[in-house]
Amino acid sequence: MKTIYMIAGFYLFVSSINFLQAKPRTGEPIQPIKRPSKVNPKEVELGKKLFFEPRLSKSGFISCNSCHNLATGGADNLKSSIGHGWQLGPINSPTVLNSSYNLAQFWDGRAKDLFEQAGGPIANPGEMASTHALAVKTLSSIPEYRKEFKRVYGTKKIKIEHVQRAIAAFEKTLVTPNSRFDKWLGGDDKALSKHELTGYQNFKKFGCITCHNGPAVGSNSFQKFGMVHPYTKDTKTLGRFNVTKKPADKYFFKVPTLRNIELTAPYFHDGETWSLAEAVKIMAWHQLGLKPNKDEVKSIVAFLKTLTGEQPKIVYPVLPPSTGATPRPDTTK
Amino acid sequence: MKTIYMIAGFYLFVSSINFLQAKPRTGEPIQPIKRPSKVNPKEVELGKKLFFEPRLSKSGFISCNSCHNLATGGADNLKSSIGHGWQLGPINSPTVLNSSYNLAQFWDGRAKDLFEQAGGPIANPGEMASTHALAVKTLSSIPEYRKEFKRVYGTKKIKIEHVQRAIAAFEKTLVTPNSRFDKWLGGDDKALSKHELTGYQNFKKFGCITCHNGPAVGSNSFQKFGMVHPYTKDTKTLGRFNVTKKPADKYFFKVPTLRNIELTAPYFHDGETWSLAEAVKIMAWHQLGLKPNKDEVKSIVAFLKTLTGEQPKIVYPVLPPSTGATPRPDTTK
Numbered sequence A, B: 001m002k003t004i005y006m007i008a009g010f011y012l013f014v015s016s017i018n019f020l021q022a023k024p025r026t027g028e029p030i031q032p033i034k035r036p037s038k039v040n041p042k043e044v045e046l047g048k049k050l051f052f053e054p055r056l057s058k059s060g061f062i063s064c065n066s067c068h069n070l071a072t073g074g075a076d077n078l079k080s081s082i083g084h085g086w087q088l089g090p091i092n093s094p095t096v097l098n099s100s101y102n103l104a105q106f107w108d109g110r111a112k113d114l115f116e117q118a119g120g121p122i123a124n125p126g127e128m129a130s131t132h133a134l135a136v137k138t139l140s141s142i143p144e145y146r147k148e149f150k151r152v153y154g155t156k157k158i159k160i161e162h163v164q165r166a167i168a169a170f171e172k173t174l175v176t177p178n179s180r181f182d183k184w185l186g187g188d189d190k191a192l193s194k195h196e197l198t199g200y201q202n203f204k205k206f207g208c209i210t211c212h213n214g215p216a217v218g219s220n221s222f223q224k225f226g227m228v229h230p231y232t233k234d235t236k237t238l239g240r241f242n243v244t245k246k247p248a249d250k251y252f253f254k255v256p257t258l259r260n261i262e263l264t265a266p267y268f269h270d271g272e273t274w275s276l277a278e279a280v281k282i283m284a285w286h287q288l289g290l291k292p293n294k295d296e297v298k299s300i301v302a303f304l305k306t307l308t309g310e311q312p313k314i315v316y317p318v319l320p321p322s323t324g325a326t327p328r329p330d331t332t333k
Helices: A002-020 A041-051 A114-123 A132-140 A143-153 A160-172 A180-185 A194-206 A276-288 A294-305 B002-020 B041-051 B114-123 B132-140 B143-153 B160-172 B180-185 B194-206 B276-288 B294-305
Strands: A222-224 A252-254 B222-224 B252-254
Touching: A041 A143, A041 A160, A114 A132, A114 A160, A132 A143, A132 A160, A143 A160, A180 A194, A194 A294, A276 A294, B041 B143, B041 B160, B114 B132, B114 B160, B132 B143, B132 B160, B143 B160, B180 B194, B194 B294, B276 B294
Parallel strands: none
Antiparallel strands: A222 A252, B222 B252
16 A cells, blocks of 8 residues: 555656656757767867867967857957968858858858868968968877877878868867757746847747758858848858859858857858847848848847857867977968 | 873874875975965956957957967967067067066066066057057956956956956966976975986086076076077077166076976077977077087986976856947958
């Protein structure tokens, strides 16, 4: 008899927990950011070192983190990035945060994934201005790196593919879960204010959600900038056309993620817009042919700010010293 | 009776611990690096943010950490640093590690302490190229900074002095204790190899110790570069003379710390020497009129490498976003 009571009691107890537990909102067009499941901590640690490694650049001054600064939303907050010799890049630096969710990398999607992307800036004469051969020679001249690459990839000889793999592995961990919006998605009704919720409703109602959806609130399609009304501030950057060479792809860009958008001004591929309210108005007009009123814009901005998640906690790496065999940094332009 | 046994036993036990404990070597001309005793964690945290804050520069691209990189021994490992518009500085960037031990800051000692130093590069047109007014305006435009300065200094209005104080407070924590040499000083006989100990004996015997002594193994005097034989690689940089205007101070420089020296190539104020062995030979000849043989040089280099301490463990800061009132970064030269 006692056992029956116990079982019944336990059953009631468990049911009440289920009842009290917040019910996730699974029907929404936006899904929560999740931490990656399979991670090799040693590979990630090596990738972190390489991400902060200025010796991957010709000058020994520029690292991945220079333009994708993890202190400032994974971007540099400049109109366009500063490369070797203070060259100003042709396009705004996209955030590295949650970039594993991107359908492709770069604004024009010319790299299919983070692995492919990681090789780009190192050898771009306007960015890090090194070469893959020089980067590999530099790393190979440092015994600690040789040891670490061997431990992670079992290789005696460092190859640029290993460098890219390690950086990509680190970048996959750069996600920002537990934003207030994600808490709301998880069932926490108090995570959003009424004003922010109104913003989300407007975001859906006006049609922003058509392109900005999924876990990254964007990043999963290419769309024309100026779909309804042509965007005339920048007509030189052709976007997706540069990859496909199809005239119909002119001015198509990867829809950027809106996660952490409050941290990553200035906005758009041209970095011409510094205010989030202004950015919302530009999008509404050029993409949707709409002119939302001040309150509507304000509410959408309030909603967008709920997309700021927990920033990755990074212990700043200590990099191994160069040796006599390490190619010397070359700061000449 | 039992109590007496207990007391006697306890006494013997404690004595044996004392007996077994390593005896610190207190008579040496080098003393161990110590962590600072009085630290205000909130001030240090604010200082850390400012140390990594690129918005203290005109371009929004250069922070203190750009040239005093905590990933690479607190220096940039370049001949001379890269400043605004890719200007190459006139002198090698000294390490920020253990810099609280310096008798004065900069190679020529023109700043009396870390507080005074912190104001320099921000407003130097060749370095961060901002002004104190612009730096304060930038920080004041960001509510999180206003709040944090208020919490630490009780001030409603951020002043450049607060910025300097916070950066200096953070820098005071950037010490590197527990090097192998310091363990040996602490009494651990096994911390150094015979070869390294020979190096230390040579270091003392040849007279390097005359200038490189104290906890920082240097940093406590100005000395002429070329005391015995003139140094001719660089005759343009006048060092201490620039501060005192006394002809006798020409070519006098602050004796740099040798702590973590293996991490901070290239060497000397001109950054002309990349190899530590070469640096030892140059010092021996120009400062002491000596030509140590290969083995002696090797042993001194081995000893110098035992001065690498525990690098500060830095959790990379997350910086608060700019607002509409924040002055925009200006990347023009």
